[in-house]
Amino acid sequence: MSRSIVLSAVAACALATSLLAAPAYAADEFPITVTPDEGKTAASLHVEGDATDPTCADDGVAVSLHYTKPDGTMAATTVNTTADAAGHFEADLTVPDNAYAGEKAFVNAVIADCTPPDGPTSSRSSVAVDFEVLARTGSFKVSALSGKPGDVVDFEGTNCWGGVTAVFFGDDVVTGKPDADKTFEGSYELPDLPGGTYELGAECPGTDYRVYSFTLVNAAPVAPPAAPVPGAPTFTG
Numbered sequence: 001m002s003r004s005i006v007l008s009a010v011a012a013c014a015l016a017t018s019l020l021a022a023p024a025y026a027a028d029e030f031p032i033t034v035t036p037d038e039g040k041t042a043a044s045l046h047v048e049g050d051a052t053d054p055t056c057a058d059d060g061v062a063v064s065l066h067y068t069k070p071d072g073t074m075a076a077t078t079v080n081t082t083a084d085a086a087g088h089f090e091a092d093l094t095v096p097d098n099a100y101a102g103e104k105a106f107v108n109a110v111i112a113d114c115t116p117p118d119g120p121t122s123s124r125s126s127v128a129v130d131f132e133v134l135a136r137t138g139s140f141k142v143s144a145l146s147g148k149p150g151d152v153v154d155f156e157g158t159n160c161w162g163g164v165t166a167v168f169f170g171d172d173v174v175t176g177k178p179d180a181d182k183t184f185e186g187s188y189e190l191p192d193l194p195g196g197t198y199e200l201g202a203e204c205p206g207t208d209y210r211v212y213s214f215t216l217v218n219a220a221p222v223a224p225p226a227a228p229v230p231g232a233p234t235f236t237g
Contacts, residue, residue, distance in 0.1 A: 162205025
């Protein structure tokens with residue numbers, strides 16, 4: 001099962017416009033370094049840059065981490081700083097709690113009003129540096145690993161980052177919201193599907209969980225329905 005199940009379940013329609021490449025800038029882009037260039041939610045990163053050729057001296061710089069939200073759209077967290085007389089600047093950013101692990105993210109810097117010692121005033125942007133949002137690990141437990149259609153399986157999980165919880169059984173994905181302490185629990189009614197082995201697992205935008213092999217016992221032949229409607233889970237808490 002792909003890491004993108006929450007994204008596809010919550011906001012599939014947003015993918016066409018949200019997961020775009022980093023924006024393109026003019027040839028006079030200035031370099032930046034991002035340390036580290038990967039991290040989990042709530043982690044810190046340090047950005048340094050040199051706005052030269054021409055030098056942007058004593059100008060305001062907006063340094064941003066652009067990231068994918070759980071609904072599939074892009075957002076940014078920004079820190080404002082100032083370039084020194086040599087055009088050098090530094091800033092520290094924090095990966096937002098709702099950044100989607102494994103999806104598009106990058107860092108850039110923008111100087112809206114570059115005023116070099118010699119030359120015209122202009123707006124300048126840095127190169128865009130890719131940033132990888134890493135997934136955290138959480139605990140996911142289920143009450144059974146086999147059952148018949150109509151049986152109820154209880155589940156519980158911890159360390160859910162991103163504000164959305166997805167529980168999947170085979171291709172069926174159902175979503176809910178974790179509690180304030182990032183835990184979740186609920187129940188899932190097994191659907192009337194052909195007997196066999198199905199993946200049963202959970203995912204949050206910033207967290208990966210163990211995936212179980214679940215045996216569905218259904219000896220009776222099942223006519224393929226036009227649109228299967230499995231039982232919806234009940235999230236509590």
